[in-house]
Amino acid sequence: MILYKIGKIISIGKQYIILESNFIGEVIYVPKPRDFIAEKVLKIFIYEYKYENHKTLYGFKTFKERILFEDLLTVPGIGPKTGIQILKERIKKIIGMLLKGDADGLAHLPGLGVKSAKQMIFELQDKYSKLISNEEKKKMKNESNLISVSEIIPTLKTLGFSKQQIKLAINKVKSKDNIELMIEDAIRVISNEKHKIIKA
CATH class of the missing domain: 2.40.50.140 (Nucleic acid-binding proteins)
Incomplete structure (x- = not known):
């Protein structure tokens, strides 16, 4: 192997x-x-x-990702193509939703539906609950509430920002549990960069 x-x-x-x-x-x-x-x-x-x-x-990139991928393949209905799509999301967020039993949240991951998400919880929730410390569980559950930075991209496009400006923003904005605050942060980052260019 x-x-x-x-x-x-x-x-x-x-x-x-x-x-x-x-x-x-x-x-x-x-x-x-x-x-x-x-x-x-x-x-x-x-x-x-x-x-x-x-x-x-x-x-x-990490051994933890490999372990989770291997575990995902034990879930009926999840093959390697779906497993690799699921891991596009942050691993802490995935495990956080798994520990919380958040089938709706998991169902929004690429390649997963509600049925597969429930099956994933059924197969893996107990295993990960036993492997992870209570402190780490709390962190991961909090992580699962955070919104992915990529989710603000459509709004920034609608507001007329260029690809370069959007790329700058998503590289600097941190994930939060409120998408409106993230959009405000992104606009602030872009605005500050404009001011730097003007001053230069």
Whole structure:
């Protein structure tokens, strides 16, 4: 069993990276390709999925992500393609919703419906509840209430901000439990940047 690989990222696609390791280039599917940097040497945790005569590699920046991915595959109705989509969300938020039994919240994750979300809670809630300390549980449950920064992008587009301005804002704005406050923060960031340019 392959646990991890160390190599150089040769190319980055929409759903995968190409990693060169020991003079061999391999396609590795990852949750968030944009988190990786081309030409960088790194360690990536691997899950090797075998089906009939086919083998597909899935990669993760942290061992925790790999463990959660492997656990997701034990849930009826969740395969590797769905599992990798689910992990586009922050791992703490996913586990927080799992611990709270928040089927509606989980159902909003890519590839999941209400039925699969309930099945996920049924299969994994007890396991993660036993593995995680009470203090960590509290943190994760709070994390699950936070809104992803990406959710403010449509509003910023509607307000007429450019792609460059939106990218600047989402890189600086922190997740909160109130989307209106996040939008206000984003507008403030963009406005401050405009003032810097004018002064320059």
